[in-house]
Amino acid sequence: MKNKVGIPARGNDFFKRESEVQKILLRLADGNNLQITAPRRVGKTSILWYLRDNKMNGYAYVYIDTEAIYDTDDFFKKLLKAIVACPEVHQSTKLKDLFSKGVKAFSKIKSIKIMGNGFDVVENNEQNSYYEDLFNLLSGIVLDNSEKLIILIDEFPQTIQNIVEVSNGNEIIAKRFLQLNRDLRLNPDINERVNFIYTGSIGLNYTVASINSTAFVNDLSSVEINALSNAEAEILLLELLTNKQITIEESAKNLLLKKLEWLIPFHIQLAVQELTGLVYADKHIGIKHIDLVFDKMVEARNNNHFEHYYSRLKSQLKGNAFNYADELLQKLANEGAITKPQIFDLSVKYNQEQSYRQIIEILLYDGYINNVGDANIYRFNSPIVRMWWQKFICKN
Numbered sequence: 001m002k003n004k005v006g007i008p009a010r011g012n013d014f015f016k017r018e019s020e021v022q023k024i025l026l027r028l029a030d031g032n033n034l035q036i037t038a039p040r041r042v043g044k045t046s047i048l049w050y051l052r053d054n055k056m057n058g059y060a061y062v063y064i065d066t067e068a069i070y071d072t073d074d075f076f077k078k079l080l081k082a083i084v085a086c087p088e089v090h091q092s093t094k095l096k097d098l099f100s101k102g103v104k105a106f107s108k109i110k111s112i113k114i115m116g117n118g119f120d121v122v123e124n125n126e127q128n129s130y131y132e133d134l135f136n137l138l139s140g141i142v143l144d145n146s147e148k149l150i151i152l153i154d155e156f157p158q159t160i161q162n163i164v165e166v167s168n169g170n171e172i173i174a175k176r177f178l179q180l181n182r183d184l185r186l187n188p189d190i191n192e193r194v195n196f197i198y199t200g201s202i203g204l205n206y207t208v209a210s211i212n213s214t215a216f217v218n219d220l221s222s223v224e225i226n227a228l229s230n231a232e233a234e235i236l237l238l239e240l241l242t243n244k245q246i247t248i249e250e251s252a253k254n255l256l257l258k259k260l261e262w263l264i265p266f267h268i269q270l271a272v273q274e275l276t277g278l279v280y281a282d283k284h285i286g287i288k289h290i291d292l293v294f295d296k297m298v299e300a301r302n303n304n305h306f307e308h309y310y311s312r313l314k315s316q317l318k319g320n321a322f323n324y325a326d327e328l329l330q331k332l333a334n335e336g337a338i339t340k341p342q343i344f345d346l347s348v349k350y351n352q353e354q355s356y357r358q359i360i361e362i363l364l365y366d367g368y369i370n371n372v373g374d375a376n377i378y379r380f381n382s383p384i385v386r387m388w389w390q391k392f393i394c395k396n
């Protein structure tokens, strides 16, 4: 297992997340459409790739990242292209046969043509037609060896935000977009053989709530991806170290996991990367290295791994809502904990009495803070993120 820091894990580098993967597969087997929820960097994209690469449960999977899409037609065009390019669709002789005979809804499809051994998408300027073609394709789709097609849509909430942004805040276009997606996945002909999994780095529930559109996604079944258990984190840590022929003292290992606290694979990878540098010569990790490694992890050269926490807040929260979250997190970074009454008091300073609960929800959902253990006390989710905040964000 190699230590690739920051890019979705794949193949042998993917640490098996048995319970998460099984949870997803069971829900799919029941015909559910899903949303995978977890803060940034917990491993959502890696899990989607794992499902696809291993054709889990014998399904066919299509992965699409829609982060850079700002338009409804472009979205459905990209979906259509990815679906006809996926090998199980491209090579389906049954589908080709039905298609060439114009059987079922296929006769209405304008933008897909049979080309050589497979299908291709051709340009079509009629409005809505990619959506209709996709609808017709999915409602008649047959694959040779897979009973189901699973469409994995990554960064979907970002697409919704993009659509709102380019329509200058006009929510109607985004609502129609969400409605079309819902119609697609709930159509009985489609739903039998095609399921969707949506995920993204920003919360879908928060994104749709902000445009009063919760009803358009309330059919989705949520699967939460958590951090690793202590036992899993230990296995991952040892696998990464073994690969580098590095050994670690039992006490150092326990201390590292304890200090990391939020055991997402990413933070373990980052620790291993920095430890590797520290023990370059004797390849053995002791307690003294653990004390050093946390400072290394938050050195400026690693800023690219943490800056998104701050820039995200800036783009998502405006004016006093941002100022509120900014002061709150600085206070939390400096003091370690903040109580519910303090959170409310601070909201008064920035006139956020009406909306501070929603801001706290975002901070919880997006993995900045938690109140595990005592519902009245909030803390940083990750001590590393807290350290980074103190070093680069806190003004005093």
Ligand SMILES: Nc1ncnc2c1ncn2[C@@H]1O[C@H](COP(=O)(O)OP(=O)(O)O)[C@@H](O)[C@H]1O
Pocket (backbone or CB within 6 Å): 004, 005, 006, 007, 008, 009, 013, 014, 015, 016, 017, 038, 039, 040, 041, 042, 043, 044, 045, 046, 047, 201, 265, 266, 269
């Ligand atoms: N199961 C896993 N095994 C190994 N590394 C992982 C795993 N899940 C996540 N990671 C690592 O964590 C980081 C973020 O993973 P990614 O899948 O992109 O998260 P997300 O999509 O939730 O932001 C990457 O460096 C990736 O290698």
Ligand SMILES: [Mg+2]
Pocket (backbone or CB within 6 Å): 044, 045, 046, 154, 200, 201
């Ligand atoms: Mg991702």
